[in-house]
Every structure is written in structure tokens, then in C-alpha cells.
Amino acid sequence: MTESQNLQAAENLADVVILGAGPAGLVLGSLLHSSGIDCVIVERASREHLRARARAGFLAANTVRILDRHGLGEDLHRYGREHGVCEFRTEDGRFSLDYGRLGSGERHTVYPQQELVSGLLTRFLDSGGRVHFETEALAVLDADSRRPSVTVRGADGRRGRWRARYVAGCDGRHGAARRSLPPGAVRHYRRDHHVSWLGVLAEAAPSLDAVGYAVHRRGFAGHMARSAEVTRYYLECERGASAETWSEDRIWDELALRMRAADYGPLRTGRIIQAGVVELESDVLDPLRHGSLFLVGDAASLISPSAAKGANLAVLEAEILARALVDDLAHGDPEPLARYSARCLAHIWRAQEFSAWMIRLLHGTPGSDSESLFQDSLRRSRLESLRLSRTQQDWFAENYVGV
Template sequence: MTESRYDRVAQDSADVVILGAGPAGLVLGNLLLRAGIDCVVLERAGREHVRTRARAGFLAPNTVRVLERNGLDEGLRRRGQQHGVCEFRTEDGRFRLDYTNLGRREPHTVYPQQDLVADLLADYLDAGGRIDFETEALAVRDADGPTPAVTVRDRDGRPARWRARYVAACDGRHGAGRGSLPPGAVRCHHRDHGVSWLGLLAEAPPSLDAVGYAVHPRGFAGHMARSREITRYYLQCEPGAGTDAWSEDAIWDELAVRMGAARYGPLLRGRIVQRSVVRLESDVLEPLRHGNLFLVGDAAALISPSAAKGANLAVLGAEVLALALTDALAHGRTEPLEHYSQRCLAHIWRAQEFSHWMIRLLHGTPDSEESAPFQEGLRRARIAALRTSRAQQDWFAENYVGV
């Protein structure tokens, strides 16, 4: 066998090597550390970037319960804001759903993901957790053996290797975890929804006291408050468009048109500080493990942002895996690990179904011109049912906040 340069470098080891310091990786690291399990987190980015990168901010009730029962909710309790109303705007008018009084009568908690990650990171480091920033995981080798190896490049560009009993890939869709799966190890179910959004973060107060979904002939627009000073907006754009396709004034003018500002009140404008293009895609891997390599969060399943499920699924999966790994390493019981994939996939597929329903509600179906009028009729019928049917509203509320 030809010797690899990784066979000539120093090695380190841990019972569990965690790839990625997002919500999934840091929840998993905290729970393993508290259970006395030897673990390390390897993160490609630097510490400050991890603490400040802006992502989603709507936490489901189950996510809050996971954080509460594991003592990871101090910042959430002090600064999180409950939210329970969404507003739909269409050419036929607008209507609001107070979903805290529908379905299971539970609210979301608005807490910016960068704040949650900063809390989790502080908890992990304060408890003595090991984390290597600016360390890029390149591959997971021997995952089907008793001691997988993670090859990495450290902050100085030098090769290194970690040995582990188990590897948890919390490093996303394009991370080393997914990239190391051999052909045929898992099945990947993929769906491109044919829709793109321009994601915007604006230094502007919220313009309405609800999550706003605007369905307009020129495309979808969305309004999501993040704080008293910051608002997240989404603007449907042409697939393939770049972040610079619209000027700042054009963005605000288009948001005003699609959200009916002339009819319902002006938008509070401010400087746009972040732009990104989000292509609405979904995928699910089955099973969520290969040997002793386990997939968590976006590495396990990519879900469109249309229903704010991604971070919530990541936290839920991290708790399930933490409990299973603790059983295996501390008590010699491996059965929970055998059921990890099945348990998480049940939640993932349900979240995917609701996310797909939301995409069709907000955008219709990108289809041939021949069927477009039929698809638009279906979308209008969905909106009408959501406006008028209590049963439909209860179903929406239960799935909107549930994972």
C-alpha cells in the first residue's frame, strides 16, 4: 500500500470527533461533555466568524425544550422573544393567523442564530471543551472500521489526523462528512424546487408585528423580524441571478410593491448589510450513518428556508445522537445508535412535507405554460382554505411550529 503523507504526521484522538461548530455540532459537544464523553469539535472557520455569522432566528418549541432541559438556555431566557402571528398578503387582501391560539397553541421564540451559537460556544469552552478553529476537515477514512480517521489541514496549512471511536458530521451539505461517503453507502433523495430568493438583512426596524408572507404576481416577498433594529427580508428572484442584480433602491421599491406598501403602510427602510442568493432545494440522505460516521443537521438533510426548520432539525438530531453515543460509550448499549437514523428521518420527512407545502403555497409550481393556470388555481384554493377553514389553520399551526 502506498504511504500517504497523513501516515507521517502526528495524530490526536477523541472518543467522538465532531465536524462543524454550528448549532448541531455545539449542542452535541455540550451534551457529550456533560455526560463525561471525550470529544473535540473541528471547525473550518475562525472563532469570530462562528460567533457572528447571521443565519435563521426562529426556534421551535421543541428546540427550546431541548435547550432548557440541558441547561443551554440562559441567553435564550434573557433575550429571546416569543412570536406567534404571521400575516399573508395577496391580491385578494390580507389575513393574519395567531398560531399561538391554533393547533397545539405554541409560539416560536425569535433568537438570532448567531446569538445561540455564541451562547453554546461559551458554554462549551467554559466547561473545558476542546475545539480547533481554522481547521478544515478534508476526509473521513475507515468509517466502517472501529476507529475512523479524520484527515485535516490546520490553521498553518499543515496536515494532521484525528482518530475516533465515532465521527459526527455536523459540517453541512458540502462538508467532509458527506463528501467522504463511498458510492452506494446511502441514498440521496433530491428536489430542486426551481425557485430562488434574494436573502437580505437590513438595518431597519420591523415594518409589521408579524412574519409577513406576500404572494404577488411578480413573485414572493417575505418579512421576518430579527430584533428591534434588524429585519430579514426575502425577495424572489430569477434563478441564476447574482446578489448584485438589484440596486438597494430597486430592492426596497420591489419589496414595497410586492408587500402592498401603498395599501397596507410603508416599509421602514434602512441600509442593507447582507445579501445572499438562496436556491430552494431539498434533499434527504438515507440512512444517516455509514459505519461509525453519523450525519446531523444539513449534512443529513437539506431543507428549504420556507418554513424555518433547518436549525430546529439540527438541534433535535444533535440531542438524539448525544443520548445514543452516551449510551454506547458510557454504558455499552449500542441499540440507540442503531435507531438514530430511523428516529431522525421520521422528523425530517415530516418537516420536508410541510416545507414543500409552503413552497407551493407561496410560489405555485414552476411548470409549463400549459399547466400554469391550473397550478395557480390550486394555489388560490390553498390560500382560501387557510384563510377560512379552522381545521386547515390548526393543521398549519401544528406543523409551522413543530419538528
Template sequence: MTERQTNRTVEETADVVILGAGPAGLTLGNLLHAAGIDCVVLERADRAHVQTRARAGFLAANTVRVLDRHGLAAGLHRRGQPHGTCEFRTENGSFRLDYGALGRRELHTVYPQQDLVDDLLTHYLEAGGRIAFGTEAQSVRDAAGPNPTVDVRNAEGRPGRWRARYVAGCDGRHGAARRSLPAGTLRHQRDHGVSWLGLIAEAPPSLDAVGYAMHPDGFAGHMARTADLTRYYLQCERGTPADAWSEDRIWAALDRRMGAADHGPLHHGRIVQRSVIDLESDVIEPLRHGSLLLAGDAASLPAPAAAKGANLAVLEAELLAEALIDELSHGDSRALDRYSERCLQHIWRAQEFAHWMIQLLHSPLLNPTAGPAEESFFHESMRRSRVESLRTSRTHQDWFAENYVGI
């Protein structure tokens, strides 16, 4: 590493500068560092925030295989819980799918994302990896050439600069990597017209399965996190503030939509986290722009109806690490040239299934942007037919299982 003063701006260097310390950035950092590639991770938040910010916690079988391959799965094997069942509750009754025995017979591992990030960060630092907390990337410049630079500011507001051979943008949809994309970059977007109130309750899980409830009042979801915490979702009107619903109203709505009177009561507890999630999807194309490459949420944002985000991030990080190692260690650029194409194949498949899940779980009759009434009733009838096919058709169930766990 070199460092020099240029107009009061400290300039430092690394072969690969990684923006963002989420699953994509930390997986990439671990793999590059293990291969002897000079890299650094720049993260705008402090360490405590990185290790505690809660996200989804369903890891696909392929994600576990990737982490296993690189010695990064010890924590999830100790504390993660295998999961292979989901339950659908409708006006016409309920049914379960043992998806772990369907399709490719693969399971999820329930492991909170903050625990995965903590594992990846601890492993990276203990191995001697470099990370700069409290360092916000402002922009990526000169990405079309062989020596891009990243302008940064530290927690005190002092400017800095990193010079690299490659910049890996793993800093999300609002980060510096996306802001620095050249004109003409394609961004495919879709607003699904659905909003969720996302909740974490200090309460043990009430089902031994992922619960999807399709109620006339709207969708409700139940996802176990730990023995003492449960993730819930409640469909709400677009524009609803996160604090608009009291805890009594939240639990009354969950009880009603989850059918507590018929299926048994839910375990109530204090709501410790809440947010409103507008279900949107987007994809950047291509994912490589000269020396700037995108991964994780910076590359694509699948709507959270199918738990694909973190799983795509880990997959993309492995593909990008392999490509950068080939280029920097062996002078072989073939994998780097194909990186965008390979990732986009997985991304669009994940996007398609997330879109299918949104259509399965949400009635267009509750969506004010769904279009004319006759069209909404047509789509509602198709949705109910889709649910019935999923309940009765083994072929449909196998397809669901393969795509639900697959990535």
C-alpha cells in the first residue's frame, strides 16, 4: 500500500477496492484476500452497525455450498437451522408443502443475515483483511481506464482517495457505484404496487413453517428468525408510515389474517423493529463498466417476496472473485469478460420467481394501481387457480420447490 498527500487529499492504493461491507462485499473480500489479492473494503457505517443491521435470514442450499467451499460456513453450521416446509393459508383452508422433499430436495438454512455478516467480517479481519469503517464513497472516476479512483470522506468529513485496478460496487442501489455508472447504462425497474409493514417481534415462532396467509384484508407472512424472534409482514396501503399502526392493531391484524381462530393463537411479543417496504424490483445491465463491476443490491434488487437478495449477492461475489483472481494472478480475462452475462442469467431467473410469488400472494383487488375492475377480477381468478394448482399438482409443487430454494 502507498499513501501520499495531494491537495490535502490522502491517496491510497489497492488492486481491488470493494465498496460496501454487506454479504457481497465481505464474501468478495474474503475470497480475494485468501488468494493473495491486495484488496480493501470501504464501508460508510461503523463496525457495530454493520454487525447488527437486520436483514432477511433464508440462505439457499447453493449459498451454503459457496460458503462451505471457502471455509466461511462454520457459524451457520453451528447456529443455523435447516428449514424445508411452508404453509399457505387461504379463505378455502390451508395446505403445507414439504419443499425439502420436492424438486431437487434442497433445504433453506435459517440464519439471520447480521449473523452471517458478523461471521464474514470476523473471518476477514482475523485473516488480516483491510477494511475502512466510517468511510463513505462519494464517486468512482475514470472507470473506463485501467486505474479508476474512488473519492471518499471519512466520519469527520475529511476527503480521501483510493486508486485501484478494479472497483467492486457492492454498496447497494443508492451507493456511489450506481451513481457513477456511465450514460446509457440500462436500469430495468418494476414497481409491483404492493407495500408491506415489516416487523420483528420479541416472540418465539408460532409455526414450524414459513407461513403465507392470503386474506381478504391483505397478505400476512410469518418467518422464524431465532428461538426468541419472529419476522412478520403485513400488507398495508402505499404511503403508510412505519409507526402508523399500534402494537394492538398489528397483533389484531396478524391474528385475523393468519387465521389464529382456526389454526391456533400466535405468540405475541414486543415489536422491536418495524419498517415499510415498497415491493420494487430493478436490474442494472450490464454489470461491468470497464474497471467498475457491480454485485449484490448494486447489481439488482429482487422484491423480497422470495428471499433471493443475499443469496444472489454471495453467488455473484464468488463469480466476481474467481474472475478477478484469474485476471490479476494469471492474466486471464475470459471470466471477467463473461461476468455480467453469467450473473444476469441467475438474476433474471430470481426476478421472475419473485414476481411470480408476488402475484401468488397478493390479490389485485386490493391494489389501487391494478387497473380496471374487470381486469382485476380476471387476474384474481387466475391467482386463485394458481394457488389451487400449487395445492394439488405434484409437477407444480416440484417446480415451486426448485425455484423457491434455487438461485
């Protein structure tokens, strides 16, 4: 049997094929399924890996509202915890912002993303939703037609094809959705912030009651609680550095130095359970649609982790797309789909602007030349304004929690 005959034999149908079972794909699938739209999720990871994959853990107030609106927030209210304070430690001292009482008065909910994904996945499957695990999407074909298709490869190496009315690419920056865009179909905006972080997940209780941002001459350090037993830390590192060169002792020594533990109290330490280097980059595709293919989450835009916007944008975009698809498929109204890209890009660019501002706030400029010293003085001035100006604090709070 030829490959084309194999594909034809394994051909399947759905109104919407969703690539990726992260927050974007699962929220989108849940909303479509509950509205009676026939959809299927194709996910290259196994079910077990998907439930254990550690990612971001700060949910914005609007994300919580979206999940609540569709009956998906029960677990995060049961197991998550609200958070509304961040602390800055600098060469000029330290100060805290109770951002939950500033700006629009909104707070984050700390809830590890793997727990969010696990809960969404369970609800989706229990309601009869379809997920094909260990199935890699290879390409989206005929996206500029009314009957696009997705070629896939299962864990056993066999290939198949899904035909659909629409395809939702929720499979990240390196997924099949982006790879399948023809040259010139979208404009690609990209920025390299020339900053690298060593991201560390530690089996250690939080050392602060706040999110901690430390600015130090040796580089940035960050403290973000994930649970009562696990804390996420970040350390600015040299470009091109490998996580393997950082021993546990070196990590804890450098964190203690940059977090100024000698001045403000020791850090609670524990076993390092995950470490990896993150290059701070941002990109945006425009438009977020090519024919019958829509981009969602990291497939639509990549944002640095400096302000915890990625998963929150993904959930927001998933809701916008779900409503538009229901309007088209169930009610024959294509207009909301035509507006999908513009609506999402307005939110994306606002989040990108704040994320870039946070990067400039938290990182010094290497070198001792006049340009570097000028930029470093601007950074110190921004921090001082944030410490003293209520107007600046309100602006920070609104954008820090907002999406």
C-alpha cells in the first residue's frame, strides 16, 4: 500500500482540529465541546508527561474569570492561593508593593500550570472530549481552502490525516501550525532581549511571602513561589551558558548573594528538581490567521517570562477563538472570526510592552562605558519612581496583573 493510500485509510473528520493540549488547546477544546462543536485535540506528548510538565504558575485575575465563566475554575479555587505582593531588592535597599491594593485592585492566583493542565484534561476527557496522545502533527495542508487537513504521525510511526473545517494551532513556536505557514503569509516581529536566565525549580519552601525581584551587579535573581513545598528561582546567566555547569551549591550560593540573604534573611534551600536556561526573546506574528488556520498562545506570540503573561494570553485567546468558531459553525456568522486576529493582537502588544519594560527594569547593562552607565542610571531611576510614586505604582499594578 502506498503512503497516500495509508493516509487515505487513516483519514478522520472533525469540525475543528486543535494542535496541542496545553492551556490554550484544552480551554479551546472544552469550550467548543460544551457548545456542541465536533473537535479533536492532537498532542505529541504522552498523557503522563503532559500532566507532569512544569511551567508557569501565576494566573491573572482575568484568566480566573474566564475559567470560572465556563465552569473550569473549581480546582484552582480549591488548591490555588491568591497572591498580591512583590518585593524589589536593589543596591539602594528594598521595598514591597502590595499590588493587590493598587491600580485596579486585582491579584494573581498561584496555581502550577501542570495542575491546571491536569484538571482541564480530566474534565475534557470525562465529558467525552477526544485527545490523541503521542501523536505528532506534521503539517497543515490546504489552509487557504475551506477543507484544510492535518497530517499526523502516531507513536507507532504510522501516518494519518485529519480533515476539518478549521485548524487551531496551539502547538507553540516550533509546532506544525507555524511551520505550515507559506512564505509571506504573515509578518514576523521579533526581538532578542540579549538576556539569559537559569530557571530553577527547587524542592524548597518559599523564602519570601512575596514574589522577589533582586537587581545585583552580578545579575538579576528572582523568587516565585509555586506551592508550600516548591519554589521557582531565576538567575541571570551568561549567554550560551549550559545548566549542567551550575552545581546545586553554586546555584544556592549565587541566589543567596544576589537576593542579599546576608542583609534580609537566609533562603530556604532544598533539592534542585529542574534546571534549564531560558533565552529572553519575544516575537509576534501578524495576522494570527491564514485561511482556515488560526494561531493561539505561543504559536501566535512568544513573550518573555519576565511578567508571567504567556499562559494568561493563551487562555484569553482561546476564549476569543472559541466564541468566534461557535458563532461561525453553529450560527453561520463569520464576522467574529474575521476580527479574531485584531482583537488578540491588541492584548498581545500591550503585554509585550509591559514585559519589555520589566526586562529593562530588572537588568543592568554590562560594561563601564558611558552608554552602559547611562542605561544603568535610567534603570535605577525607574526603580526609584516605582518605590515613591503612587501613580507609577498604580500603572505597574494594572499592567502586572492585567492581560
